[in-house]
Amino acid sequence: MNLKTTKTLNTTKTNLNNAIPVVSKEHLLPFILVTSLFALWGFANDITNPMVSAFKKILELDNFQASLVQLAFYGGYGTMALPAAIYIKKYSYKKGILLGLLLYAIGALMFYPAAVYQEYIYFLIALYVLTFGLAFLETTANPYILSMGDTRTATQRLNLAQAFNPIGALSGLFVAQTFILGALQSDDVDYGSLSITAKESIRATDLMVIRDPYVALGVFVLLMFGVISMVKMPESVEQKQTNIWSSIKRLFQKKRFVGGVIAQTFYVGAQIMCWTYIYQYAELLGIDNQTTVYYAMLALAVFLLGRWLCTFLLRFFNSGFLLSGLSLAAMGCTLGAIFIQGITGLYSLIAISFCMSLMFPTIYGIALEGLGEDTKYGSAFLVMAIVGGAILPSLQGMIMDIGGPGYDDVRILGVPEVNFSFVLPLVCFIVVAIYGYKAINYTKNDK
Numbered sequence: 001m002n003l004k005t006t007k008t009l010n011t012t013k014t015n016l017n018n019a020i021p022v023v024s025k026e027h028l029l030p031f032i033l034v035t036s037l038f039a040l041w042g043f044a045n046d047i048t049n050p051m052v053s054a055f056k057k058i059l060e061l062d063n064f065q066a067s068l069v070q071l072a073f074y075g076g077y078g079t080m081a082l083p084a085a086i087y088i089k090k091y092s093y094k095k096g097i098l099l100g101l102l103l104y105a106i107g108a109l110m111f112y113p114a115a116v117y118q119e120y121i122y123f124l125i126a127l128y129v130l131t132f133g134l135a136f137l138e139t140t141a142n143p144y145i146l147s148m149g150d151t152r153t154a155t156q157r158l159n160l161a162q163a164f165n166p167i168g169a170l171s172g173l174f175v176a177q178t179f180i181l182g183a184l185q186s187d188d189v190d191y192g193s194l195s196i197t198a199k200e201s202i203r204a205t206d207l208m209v210i211r212d213p214y215v216a217l218g219v220f221v222l223l224m225f226g227v228i229s230m231v232k233m234p235e236s237v238e239q240k241q242t243n244i245w246s247s248i249k250r251l252f253q254k255k256r257f258v259g260g261v262i263a264q265t266f267y268v269g270a271q272i273m274c275w276t277y278i279y280q281y282a283e284l285l286g287i288d289n290q291t292t293v294y295y296a297m298l299a300l301a302v303f304l305l306g307r308w309l310c311t312f313l314l315r316f317f318n319s320g321f322l323l324s325g326l327s328l329a330a331m332g333c334t335l336g337a338i339f340i341q342g343i344t345g346l347y348s349l350i351a352i353s354f355c356m357s358l359m360f361p362t363i364y365g366i367a368l369e370g371l372g373e374d375t376k377y378g379s380a381f382l383v384m385a386i387v388g389g390a391i392l393p394s395l396q397g398m399i400m401d402i403g404g405p406g407y408d409d410v411r412i413l414g415v416p417e418v419n420f421s422f423v424l425p426l427v428c429f430i431v432v433a434i435y436g437y438k439a440i441n442y443t444k445n446d447k
Contacts (some may be wrong), residue, residue, distance in 0.1 A: 020149075027236075039165060039167050045169060045170075049296070051106040052276050053066070053289050054181065063280070067276075074389035079135070082385070084096060089377070093233065101414075106218070112215050121359065131287065139383045142158065162360065170301070174293075180213060207243075251374055259368050263432050266432060267359045269388035270432075279296075306354040319365065323436030324433050
């Protein structure tokens, strides 16, 4: 075979790969419905992030106690992801989605009795149950999207679906700002100086303000349950039923999978820390929570921009190369957030979101590639890795409590403890960068 023929064959192969549709016509409606779930859990994530600061003020909590919101929210993933995988392996993707929506709705509706009893623990339980549903949805939806077409476009397809997640997140922030933070009476008075009776009155009112959007969300999720239950959804054909323990043993013999679980744990922790504690970071600069939502929206906007851009770039660049490159950029922005004080540091914190845009779906796609019959269980462990969003924000809250409940009680390396606390996301991005670098060879060798 001569050089000219070889070049012609390579060009033909490239053109064929580029001609493969990311989503085929036969899968378009199921793809749209499942993709809507990405927006739905994005909404839940980002209506909840500002609640850390809101509960802290309303219930007079310290930073660690307030961070239990994220421990409860993301802890549900760690608890329910593997049972979700077992369930969908036994039944179907569609039944997994329906059960996830039902649990999601129950958790959201539980905010009603939690507000009536005014007990923080009841709100935490409601969030915990809500994320049982999210664990089912994510364990189901991510591999389901990967399966809806050619394996060569699987990572692109997942990045496309994940691009709708920040749209839901922006909607969640809008609702949080307009219907919750903007209506809290505890933000309009010197709450700490009020009498016990006055505090109880404001507390009852503010907890109902938090309750109502979650209850409305629960009703909407029940409507989604009804729509999806009536639509015929495709199912992948299982070649054989696999033993869960045999599957797990095989999974943990694969370096790309194990590394992906570790990287995903640290990535999710970094994301939740950056998006949760932007409120505390801004508060130190004299910016109130309602105004900070605009900065959080800007972070999500650049995140969305980055995800669309990276979905396009994945057609031309190795996914591991992009992952490691953006991780290095995130490390630089995080150092800026730590050591540059003032509004420039806040913009450095926002810029991290652009760098994070590629990470979750790309780690997910790399880790699951080539797992075959073990994909559903592999997906469960990657969803369980979201527990990083439960553990690491609590550790960051403990750092911020070193000198007291404020954000500038003590200086560490010359910066306030709220700035220094972002050393934890810095460590996380180092871990992701290492996985991205290794993934370049994983992708080349397909092992």
